[in-house]
Amino acid sequence: MTKPRIRSRSKLSDHDNDRNAHWMPFTSLRDFQKAPRLLTSAQGHYYISEDGRKLYDSFSGLWTSGVGHCHPQIVKAVQEQVAEMDYSIGFQVGHPKAFSLAERLVDMAPDGFSSAFFTNSGSESVDTALKIAIAYHRAKGNAQRTRFVGRARGYHGVNFGGMSVGGIAPNRKVFSPVLLPGVDHLPHTLNLKKNAFSKGLPNWGGHLADELENICALHDGSNIAAVIVEPISGSTGVLPPPIGYLKRLRQICDRHGILLIFDEVITAFGRVGRAFAADRFGVIPDMITTAKGLTNGTIPMGAVLLKEGIYDALMTGPKRTIELFHGYTYSGHPVAAAAALATLDVYETENIFEHSKSLEPIFEEAIHSLSDHPKVLDIRNFGLMGAIELEPRENAPGERGFDVHKKCYWDEDMIVRNGGDILQFSPFLNSRPEDLEMIFERVRKVLDSID
Numbered sequence: 001m002t003k004p005r006i007r008s009r010s011k012l013s014d015h016d017n018d019r020n021a022h023w024m025p026f027t028s029l030r031d032f033q034k035a036p037r038l039l040t041s042a043q044g045h046y047y048i049s050e051d052g053r054k055l056y057d058s059f060s061g062l063w064t065s066g067v068g069h070c071h072p073q074i075v076k077a078v079q080e081q082v083a084e085m086d087y088s089i090g091f092q093v094g095h096p097k098a099f100s101l102a103e104r105l106v107d108m109a110p111d112g113f114s115s116a117f118f119t120n121s122g123s124e125s126v127d128t129a130l131k132i133a134i135a136y137h138r139a140k141g142n143a144q145r146t147r148f149v150g151r152a153r154g155y156h157g158v159n160f161g162g163m164s165v166g167g168i169a170p171n172r173k174v175f176s177p178v179l180l181p182g183v184d185h186l187p188h189t190l191n192l193k194k195n196a197f198s199k200g201l202p203n204w205g206g207h208l209a210d211e212l213e214n215i216c217a218l219h220d221g222s223n224i225a226a227v228i229v230e231p232i233s234g235s236t237g238v239l240p241p242p243i244g245y246l247k248r249l250r251q252i253c254d255r256h257g258i259l260l261i262f263d264e265v266i267t268a269f270g271r272v273g274r275a276f277a278a279d280r281f282g283v284i285p286d287m288i289t290t291a292k293g294l295t296n297g298t299i300p301m302g303a304v305l306l307k308e309g310i311y312d313a314l315m316t317g318p319k320r321t322i323e324l325f326h327g328y329t330y331s332g333h334p335v336a337a338a339a340a341l342a343t344l345d346v347y348e349t350e351n352i353f354e355h356s357k358s359l360e361p362i363f364e365e366a367i368h369s370l371s372d373h374p375k376v377l378d379i380r381n382f383g384l385m386g387a388i389e390l391e392p393r394e395n396a397p398g399e400r401g402f403d404v405h406k407k408c409y410w411d412e413d414m415i416v417r418n419g420g421d422i423l424q425f426s427p428f429l430n431s432r433p434e435d436l437e438m439i440f441e442r443v444r445k446v447l448d449s450i451d
């Protein structure tokens, strides 16, 4: 038997029953094989598809590549680093770029943050943060603090910790019996009766943070290690926090000695016009998890940023002991560190965060231009994050959204991401206003043309 291969759309259609060796992540594989959507190169705001078309990227990679694909400064830094030192052992030995990067991140972070722990992805950042929370409380003499609180519709990656605190039923369903014990979930904050079509932060829903008090009353707050939330839920369809919500969470955590973790894998590095959503909302957590925009998506890398007190609490035991038995072969990888340093330079020299913020009103107007469309149930936005929730087809939830994705790809030369019937938008941080308008003109055309 010849090995299955994807060559071209036409070739694949001759081999409908072929199996691809590549088991793609979060992909409907059997559907994909019928008409593979293959990208072969990328530059700036566009991809080039295998069939030679130039596709506009309305999702900046996967919330990753805010300054555009193949930014020359980042490419150069990676090329130079890979030739100078491709890999360096990170356990008990270090290399200067990882230290410089950690310092830069700590300087960018809100006051009181003092260290960064490097990972390779958002999922690893989340599991690292959860482990550090447990280790911290134990070091402080509170070994009973092992419970976690997440939130419905939260996404914290796909590793066991992140899945357990996450609130996405399909991701959890198959693994339900083996998720972490001792996890509760806050209710999510989306209520279409109360806050549909709100622009920016919804007025309704701040009180939903008080549910944390009920969870503390049930288990006793002294047993809870940490609360983890995305300041704005991203992948479940952009749910900006109701006004006052995050402040209330912070207050309740403080009252009970619980650590607050902001998962900023999407919201960090300019997506909401500042280095971190924590800055934008004026609510300072104890840990911040990051990935994606840290390297503009160029090389996989994540980082957990930690407040001083957490680091200090763990510097105990015999002087020669390893303080935290945790780390990855690629923590602080030199090529990733070089990519991240170059990315942070670009953010600074090209005033990316300011530019991103200045685009917000244009983006808001452009996305809400679809609010009159009969297939649209809701539109939500904050920063340069936006979602259009479509009315599902009868008995076929998710299909309309998936059709929009495919039709945009084949007929409108544009990548549009759908999560079921919710279309998500993560435009480039250095977009031009006319690009933002063009995205939603094309989406309208597609919505008009499908059932």
Ligand code: PXG
Binding pocket: 062, 120, 121, 122, 123, 124, 126, 155, 156, 157, 158, 230, 234, 235, 236, 263, 264, 265, 266, 291, 292, 417, 419, 424
């Ligand atoms: N936390 C958050 C808030 C994320 O958005 C992760 C953790 C996990 O990161 P890694 O690097 O392990 O994938 C994410 C990832 C979507 C979508 O369609 C978003 C993500 C992943 C897949 C799809 O919005 N975010």
